[in-house]
Amino acid sequence: MTSASYSPSSSTHSSSPDRLRERVGSLTARRLGTVARVCGLLVVALFTIGPVVWTVSTSLRSPAESFDLPPQLIPAHGTLSAYRQVFDQIDVWLFALNSALxxxxxxxxxxxxxxxAGYAFARLDFRFKRPLFGLVLATMMVPVQVTIVPVFLILKGMGLTDTLLALIVPAVPTAFGTFLMRQYFLTMPKELGEAAMIDGAGPWRVFRSVYAPLATPGLAIVGVLAFNYHWNEFFRPLILETSNQNFTMPLGLVSLQGNLGTGSISVVLAGVVLSMIPAVVVFVIGQRPLREGITSSGLKG
Structure with a gap:
């Protein structure tokens, strides 16, 4: 009997088409996955940027053209008259100055x-640290509508109602910022502070000279988010401010609606566009430290 001979070359040639098909299938799957992700991001971007584009487009239309059916994305006769009317109807510079301050x-x-606070909860040891931090986090679950009445009464007792300080003082403590900075400080190595303490530095010097400079991206996150949130805040100024000279930008824009909402939609949206500019500028300037801070805070030290 003759034994069957084994040919390695024939086995290799027979498996080559299978490997080629597997590679082609894998490459196709990757491309389809990339296309699906890009399409998903485009849809999300459309829903995010679409209202902004429509707001800018409507602000460039004449009042009569604002109600054209079907609506047009690009104005047929673009005009800046709505922006001039915003400055004529309200004191934009005063409201912008109040909001900026x-x-x-x-x-x-x-x-x-x-x-x-974040450094204290992350690096210092003191009694009731965990319960106190839990209490700070618990305040994040209480909406501002619940606390606005006692806050108003306290400010009234201090004589701060209808002043800009009524908006500033209660908003300076931040539970979210404390939580964020605590997590940020926990990612930093303890050896840095220990080395400074061996050299004779106290807790304040360790914070100021060692940890605070390293926490700049995290602090940038807190600052940018706080600016964007309170620039657009409407509820607290509506309750705490009654004089026009203390109105912030969101409150000032309400008067553009006119009596019973009879104002021009183009003028209203022109005011909205103007109010968005400072927030966009701050976000663009702080985008890099914001991105670095979010990336760094995700690292576990």
Whole structure:
């Protein structure tokens, strides 16, 4: 009997088409996955940017053209008259100055308080640290509508109602900022602080000279988020402010609606576009430290 001969070359040639098909299938699957992700991101971007584009487009139309059916994305006769009417109807510069003052001081105050509190909860040992931190986190679950009445009564007792301080002082402490900075400080190595303490530095010097400079991206997150949130805040200024000279930008824009909402939609949206500019500028300037801070805070130290 003759034994069957084994040919390695024939086995290799027979498996080559299978491997080629597997590679082609894998490459096709990757491309389909990439296309699916890009399509999904495009849909999300459309829903996110679409209202902004429509707002800008409507602000460039004449009042009569705002109600054309079917609506057109690109105005047939673009005009800046709505923006001129915004400055004619309300004191834009005063409202913008009030908003900038309030949001700027709140952002700086939250960066300071969040940095100090976050460092204390992360690196210092003191009694009832865990219960106190849990209490801070619990305040995040209480909406501002629940606490606005006692806050109003306290501010009234202090004589701060209808002042810009009424908006600034209660907003300086931040539970979210404290939580964020605590997590950020926990990612930093303890050896840095221990080395500074061996050299004779106290807790304040360790924080100021060692940890605070490293926490700049985290503090940038707190500042940018605080600015964007309080620049657009409407509820607290509506309750705490009654004089026009203390109105912030969102409150000032309400008067553009006119009596019973009879104002021009183009003028209203022109005011909205103007109010978005400072927030967009702050976000663009703080985008890099914001991105770095979010990336770094995800690392476990």
């Amino acid at each position: 309030v949001t700027g001081l709140i952002a700086v105050g939250q960066m300071i308080t969040a940095g100090l």
